[in-house]
Amino acid sequence: MSSRSLFVSIVILLSLAIASNVLYIVKETERGVLLRFGEVVDADLKPGIHVKMPVMHQVRKFDARVLTLDYTPQSYLTQDKKPLIVDSFVKWRIKDVSKFYTATSGDEIAASRLLASRVDDGLRKQFAQRTVHEVISGQRDELMDDLTVKLNQVVLTDIGVELLDIRVKGIELPERVNEDVYKRMRSEREREAREYRSRGRELAEGIRADADRRRTIIEANAYREAEKIRGDGDAQSARIYAEAFSKDPEFYSFVRSLKAYQETFSADSDVMILDSDSDFFKYLGAPKTKQ
Structure with a gap:
């Protein structure tokens, strides 16, 4: 070289x-x-x-990315003094670099310890304000959202980090508490079921009563209409018979007699004893010739 x-x-x-x-x-x-x-x-x-x-x-x-702090499960007491084993995690990131460095000397492990301490205190207070039933049956998301908002201001001021989310992965009940909680939940569900059944029976009775009322009205209207139609038919029948009788009384009398013969001698065993000169047989004799 x-x-x-x-x-x-x-x-x-x-x-x-x-x-x-x-x-x-x-x-x-x-x-x-x-x-x-x-x-x-x-x-x-x-x-x-x-x-x-x-x-x-x-x-x-x-x-500067979003970091996850995964806690070991901790035990917290609820408002009704029942212990719960809570497994949770936190999403956070550095927001104020100067404050973060001043509070932790730039040590991420130290920041995790400080953050864990504050989150643990917050969870303990939140669980202490709620019963086991409230925590398990539906207020968990509300609890986490409320805690995230409150703690975010604290850790941003103290540590310079932004708390994005606190979530519970699981809540376990100690063995001695399980049975009491399940009994309470079962009784609540049974109470709700009874209320629904009672409300259903009430609605069913109302529907049946309304249906019976409607049926009665429909039957009454139908009967009235049928009677009206039947009356009109009888009136027309009587009018037609009257008109026919007035046109040819002799023929009308003949037809009526034939019908009477048919109804009287409908069975082979029918027997009638009448005088041969009776008007009943006047159309069975020899026809009269006109002179």
């Missing part, structure tokens, strides 16, 4: 060494602070390439 090549290599190495001590990069997924002899001079370094003074300046970078 020539002396010129050696000199160029040395210059490049020196340049790289100086650049590594003077230049630094903050990634999009990071937040950072610039320190001057341990004092914060830039509390929120933007992503990109920056310049610092060697020895005088120091850069601390932290993860």
Whole structure:
């Protein structure tokens, strides 16, 4: 290697060494602070390439993504003094870099401990204000949302982190509490079932009574209409008979007699004893010829 090549290599190495001590990069997924002899001079370094003074300046970078803090299950007492084993986790991220560095010295483990302590106190207070039934049967989401809003202001002021969400993965009951809770839940469901059945019977009675009333009205209207139609038919029949009788009384009398014969002698065993001169047989004799 020539002396010129050696000199160029040395210059490049020196340049790289100086650049590594003077230049630094903050990634999009990071937040950072610039320190001057341990004092914060830039509390929120933007992503990109920056310049610092060697020895005088120091850069601390932290993860700016959403982080998860998974707790070990803890025991909490409810309002009715029943213990619950709660398994929960927290979603958080760094919001105020300067405050975060001041409170934790940039140690993520220390931040997790501080955050866990405050969340634990918040959960303990929230569970102490509710019964077992309220926690298990439907107020869990309300509890978590309320706690997230309240604790977010606290941890942002104290630690410089934003609390995004607190969620319960599971709630376990100690063995001695299980049976009492299940009995209470069972009695609640039975009470609701009785209310629904009672309401159903009441509605059914109302529907039946209305149906009976409607049926009575329909039958009465139908009977009235039928009687009216029957009366009109009888009137027309009587009128037709009257008109027919008035046109040919003799023929009408003959037809009526034939009908009477048919009804009287409908069976072979029927016997009648009448005088042969009776009007009943006047159409059975020999026809009279007109002179």
